[in-house]
Amino acid sequence: MQVNIIIFGQLTDITGTGHLMLTGVTDTNTLVAELNRQYPGLADARYMLAVDKKVVTENVVINEHNTIALMPPFSGG
Amino acid sequence: MDSKNISYDRYNRQILLKQFGEAGQQKLLQAKVLVVGAGGLGCPVLQYLAAAGVGTIGIIDDDIVALSNLHRQVLYTVHDIGLPKTERAALILRQLNPEITVIAYNERLTRHNALDIIPAFDIIVDGTDNFSTRYMINDACVLLNKPLVYGAVSQFEGQVAIFNANRQSIEPSVNYRDLFPQPPGEGEIHNCEEAGVLGVLPGIIGTMQANETIKLITGIGQPLINRMLTYNALNNQTYELFLSVRKEAASLIPANAEAFKATDYEWLCSSPPATFEINTETFDQILVDGNAAVIDVREIEEFPIVTEFSHLQIPLSQIGEKARTIATDTVVIFCQSGKRSLQAAQYLSGVFGDSKKIYCLKGGVLQWKAMHQQKESI
Numbered sequence: 001m002q003v004n005i006i007i008f009g010q011l012t013d014i015t016g017t018g019h020l021m022l023t024g025v026t027d028t029n030t031l032v033a034e035l036n037r038q039y040p041g042l043a044d045a046r047y048m049l050a051v052d053k054k055v056v057t058e059n060v061v062i063n064e065h066n067t068i069a070l071m072p073p074f075s076g077g
Numbered sequence: 078m079d080s081k082n083i084s085y086d087r088y089n090r091q092i093l094l095k096q097f098g099e100a101g102q103q104k105l106l107q108a109k110v111l112v113v114g115a116g117g118l119g120c121p122v123l124q125y126l127a128a129a130g131v132g133t134i135g136i137i138d139d140d141i142v143a144l145s146n147l148h149r150q151v152l153y154t155v156h157d158i159g160l161p162k163t164e165r166a167a168l169i170l171r172q173l174n175p176e177i178t179v180i181a182y183n184e185r186l187t188r189h190n191a192l193d194i195i196p197a198f199d200i201i202v203d204g205t206d207n208f209s210t211r212y213m214i215n216d217a218c219v220l221l222n223k224p225l226v227y228g229a230v231s232q233f234e235g236q237v238a239i240f241n242a243n244r245q246s247i248e249p250s251v252n253y254r255d256l257f258p259q260p261p262g263e264g265e266i267h268n269c270e271e272a273g274v275l276g277v278l279p280g281i282i283g284t285m286q287a288n289e290t291i292k293l294i295t296g297i298g299q300p301l302i303n304r305m306l307t308y309n310a311l312n313n314q315t316y317e318l319f320l321s322v323r324k325e326a327a328s329l330i331p332a333n334a335e336a337f338k339a340t341d342y343e344w345l346c347s348s349p350p351a352t353f354e355i356n357t358e359t360f361d362q363i364l365v366d367g368n369a370a371v372i373d374v375r376e377i378e379e380f381p382i383v384t385e386f387s388h389l390q391i392p393l394s395q396i397g398e399k400a401r402t403i404a405t406d407t408v409v410i411f412c413q414s415g416k417r418s419l420q421a422a423q424y425l426s427g428v429f430g431d432s433k434k435i436y437c438l439k440g441g442v443l444q445w446k447a448m449h450q451q452k453e454s455i
Contacts, residue, residue, distance in 0.1 A: 073257045074229035077118040077206035
């Protein structure tokens with residue numbers, strides 16, 4: 001199964017794209033681990049992780065209908 | 078509450094709105110809003126709040142107008158370059174709407190003055206451009222129980238949300254710490270100065286902040302409470318995140334005014350290596366504050382012996398095994414000339430990460446003693 005991931009702000013400097021697809025991830029922990037493996041810069045980055053627009057702070061089961069968002073803080077004004 | 082005389086002609090078009098009406102206008106006239114930062118976000122916030130008839134508007138900023146501001150800070154002209162932003166903004170707002178009160182604070186909002194300035198206002202609008210001030214404002218608003226209208230931009234994207242609204246008692250309102258408990262390190266996220274920003278973007282986001290502020294004051298619509306809206310200026314897409322309270326967030330906010338004033342927000346947002354070293358004066362201030370573990374990392378027999386202040390002795394060679402015995406949140410390390418203490422600071426920073434503030438005395442105890450002898454001889 002494939003999971004849709006949308007990446008915001010300067011996190012795209014790390015991923016090189018604002019949109020990713022990942023296969024073989026079943027929950028948010030494995031998703032984060034896989035992202036960190038593919039993009040080591042993400043391991044140190046701060047962001048909110050949302051499943052279908054709802055921010056999650058603990059491990060959540062995901063399926064292919066879910067859209068994941070990675071939202072970093074912005075500082076500019 | 079005394080009702081103020083409404084200028085029907087001036088506010089006619091919004092009073093006509095059924096949901097808004099004369100009651101809405103009266104609420105705006107009674108409202109007191111503090112806008113922190115008179116820059117890219119602050120300019121449209123100020124213009125629209127003044128135009129809409131918010132009765133008291135505070136502007137706080139210590140910056141002066143620069144040519145590179147003008148592409149997005151639309152209150153200013155080339156004639157304002159070099160002049161204080163608050164002064165120029167206040168002048169223009171008073172011309173725009175002489176019926177309201179504009180208070181200009183030509184200073185930076187800091188942990189030292191925030192708790193004195195913020196209480197006079199009902200709603201705070203964050204139009205700042207750096208993380209240390211954003212975290213400081215958030216924590217102050219939580220302590221003082223003030224709603225905070227947040228806005229921030231990055232290149233082509235912007236974020237808007239209302240924190241700490243406390244309007245619905247059923248569901249607790251999130252604050253910035255629920256989104257991002259700890260500030261990012263220096264260099265992790267760039268500000269406009271480093272990363273650039275499309276001039277119109279803070280105009281859009283700032284206008285949204287003004288809109289949220291007006292909704293909050295008048296009670297119309299669905300303000301962005303426990304929701305964060307992001308807007309992308311390149312493709313016009315918006316994305317809304319639904320926010321919830323995070324367990325650890327509350328413990329990160331200073332518990333009281335005293336703890337707030339003692340929180341070094343600049344430090345929290347900077348990268349450790351550059352800020353390990355402190356000078357004699359800062360060192361002495363930390364001694365006076367008395368909250369830190371002061372550690373001598375020289376070998377036990379080394380001279381000069383320090384009797385001027387109390388401290389622990391953990392030689393550098395033993396720091397690895399004894400690091401975990403350090404219980405305080407702030408650690409200050411010294412040695413003979415400052416080299417070993419820097420090594421120890423780097424090591425402890427690796428062990429504790431962001432959970433402790435770690436400093437080392439530049440120039441070591443030799444320089445410290447020399448400075449104090451010099452002071453005494455003057």
